[in-house]
Amino acid sequence: MTYSMALPLNFLENSLGVADIYKTPARKAHQFLLGTPSEAIAETQPSLGNIIPLPAFVLPVERLSGAESAFTLKAGVHISVVPATAELKNIGQYLAERLNVSTGYEIPVTAAAHAPAKTGIQLALSDADPTLGDEGYLLTITQRRIFLTAYTPAGIFRGIQTLRQMLPPEIESPAGIKNSRKAPWSIPAGTIRDVPRFSWRGVMLDVARHFFSVKDVERLIDLMAYYKMNRFHLHLSDDQGWRLMINSWPQLATYGGSMQVGGAKGGYYTQEDYAHIVEYAQQRYITVIPEIDMPGHTNAALASYPELNCNGAAPPLYSGIDVGFSALCVDKEITYTFVNDVIREIAALTPGSYIHVGGDEVSTLSVSDYSRFIERVQTIVQSHGKQMIGWAEIAQARLSPSSIAQHWKDKFAQLAVQQHAKVIMSPAQKLYMDIKYNDSTQLGLIWAGYIGVKDAYEWEPSTIVNGVTENDILGIEAALWSETIQTMEDIEYMVFPRLPGYAEIGWSQAKDRTWREYEQRLASHGSRLRALGVNFYPSPEVAWK
Numbered sequence: 001m002t003y004s005m006a007l008p009l010n011f012l013e014n015s016l017g018v019a020d021i022y023k024t025p026a027r028k029a030h031q032f033l034l035g036t037p038s039e040a041i042a043e044t045q046p047s048l049g050n051i052i053p054l055p056a057f058v059l060p061v062e063r064l065s066g067a068e069s070a071f072t073l074k075a076g077v078h079i080s081v082v083p084a085t086a087e088l089k090n091i092g093q094y095l096a097e098r099l100n101v102s103t104g105y106e107i108p109v110t111a112a113a114h115a116p117a118k119t120g121i122q123l124a125l126s127d128a129d130p131t132l133g134d135e136g137y138l139l140t141i142t143q144r145r146i147f148l149t150a151y152t153p154a155g156i157f158r159g160i161q162t163l164r165q166m167l168p169p170e171i172e173s174p175a176g177i178k179n180s181r182k183a184p185w186s187i188p189a190g191t192i193r194d195v196p197r198f199s200w201r202g203v204m205l206d207v208a209r210h211f212f213s214v215k216d217v218e219r220l221i222d223l224m225a226y227y228k229m230n231r232f233h234l235h236l237s238d239d240q241g242w243r244l245m246i247n248s249w250p251q252l253a254t255y256g257g258s259m260q261v262g263g264a265k266g267g268y269y270t271q272e273d274y275a276h277i278v279e280y281a282q283q284r285y286i287t288v289i290p291e292i293d294m295p296g297h298t299n300a301a302l303a304s305y306p307e308l309n310c311n312g313a314a315p316p317l318y319s320g321i322d323v324g325f326s327a328l329c330v331d332k333e334i335t336y337t338f339v340n341d342v343i344r345e346i347a348a349l350t351p352g353s354y355i356h357v358g359g360d361e362v363s364t365l366s367v368s369d370y371s372r373f374i375e376r377v378q379t380i381v382q383s384h385g386k387q388m389i390g391w392a393e394i395a396q397a398r399l400s401p402s403s404i405a406q407h408w409k410d411k412f413a414q415l416a417v418q419q420h421a422k423v424i425m426s427p428a429q430k431l432y433m434d435i436k437y438n439d440s441t442q443l444g445l446i447w448a449g450y451i452g453v454k455d456a457y458e459w460e461p462s463t464i465v466n467g468v469t470e471n472d473i474l475g476i477e478a479a480l481w482s483e484t485i486q487t488m489e490d491i492e493y494m495v496f497p498r499l500p501g502y503a504e505i506g507w508s509q510a511k512d513r514t515w516r517e518y519e520q521r522l523a524s525h526g527s528r529l530r531a532l533g534v535n536f537y538p539s540p541e542v543a544w545k
């Protein structure tokens with residue numbers, strides 16, 4: 001049988017997982033392609049095996065033909081896009097830039113005719129399979145051609161990340177080919193058909209406790225994108241700082257944003273900065289979720305505008321790391337004017353569907369006052385055309401089914417599910433990246449224990465809260481709180497290497513995941529992270545390569 005695009009693509013849609021396919025020998029794989037169920041028998045190492053997150057289905061071609069076969073990346077290769085929309089050309093350009101920086105080849109992006117090009121790399125939406133969904137892709141590599149198809153541009157973008165990881169690590173460094181023993185670079189032939197398990201695969205960055213520049217945020221977004229994550233939650237306000245200019249309440253940023261933890265100078269994003277971050281993320285098919293934490297975690301706002309306090313007196317700015325002490329005055333009408341103005345301005349800058357309103361750790365309000373506040377805020381968020389997200393405490397209030405509770409501790413998520421609201425899983429003991437790896441980690445906190453690299457990987461989102469099951473869960477989100485995090489190097493050290501594991505929990509099927517196998521793939525990412533210049537924690541749990 002010749003290996004071509006005529007290959008029946010739905011052969012991969014049966015229930016065989018990647019582990020089974022790896023175990024399928026050539027002869028059996030032929031039968032498999034022809035629709036005959038094959039019995040799985042143990043065989044050799046996977047050849048397409050260093051991809052994180054683990055793809056849903058991988059079929060190396062040598063298992064089919066017995067022949068060694070690979071695509072070789074050479075000068076003169078083209079990237080063609082079908083159809084030649086501005087969006088697909090941009091995605092093609094994104095791939096070309098990555099290849100060009102490391103190889104110096106000056107690979108052009110061209111509009112393909114309807115028929116697929118005979119050689120080169122083709123990115124195509126045409127005739128794509130709708131079962132690939134919002135982010136899935138089909139990547140076929142032959143000796144002459146790389147063919148990446150998807151139902152959406154986002155799917156093409158996710159597939160490009162897979163392609164990057166199939167090339168040697170030097171692909172990630174400028175002029176990396178000069179230092180590569182493997183040049184010219186090749187990619188083993190085969191097919192990957194890949195779709196994510198969860199639609200929500202997020203990272204949260206706290207820019208309130210310490211402020212981070214737009215450049216830092218861009219870098220984190222790029223690193224998330226490399227692991228196919230798709231939600232970026234910006235924790236924009238807290239007791240220690242307000243980090244986004246609100247034109248109708250400017251002192252929030254100019255005064256409330258002037259400090260950070262420890263008392264040093266803070267900072268804030270202008271609305272142009274924020275719009276740039278949103279666009280930068282959008283170009284990587286990542287949705288930005290802005291969070292304004294309320295009614296608690298509001299000292300910076302209360303310090304900026306005395307009228308938001310029940311006693312009309314502004315407290316001083318706060319540079320410590322206690323929680324729970326502040327609250328907006330929920331009985332004053334001006335509070336709701338304030339909330340409406342803030343949410344109106346942020347909603348106008350945010351194309352994504354969601355506004356996060358915090359709602360965590362309010363020790364100074366009764367449950368009924370708290371709930372009344374959250375219910376009014378929910379109405380305000382909806383009046384600006386958005387869905388409300390809050391930390392799971394919000395489920396004590398009456399939630400619309402369209403609102404979303406983010407679990408971090410306790411059992412409030414059960415109340416959300418009872419109200420038919422969906423849940424994002426961020427259990428602190430697994431997904432808080434500011435928690436130390438172990439007792440020798442210099443940065444970070446320990447209130448949720450320690451989270452080693454294996455601990456971060458080896459758990460299952462649907463078994464964390466009783467009664468909150470797969471169908472209730474949108475996905476997962478890893479959070480980096482920044483009480484002790486001051487620089488991009490600090491961010492990278494706490495985020496990596498836990499993030500690739502989180503990406504895999506969000507993307508890959510639970511039945512395909514084992515620490516033993518994942519640890520080997522993660523080890524191979526050591527050289528990739530080094531090529532990307534990432535200051536990762538070289539955990540002794542992993543035999544780094």
Ligand code: ACM
Nearest residue numbers: 360361391408428
């Ligand atoms: C939280 O960690 N206070 C959501």
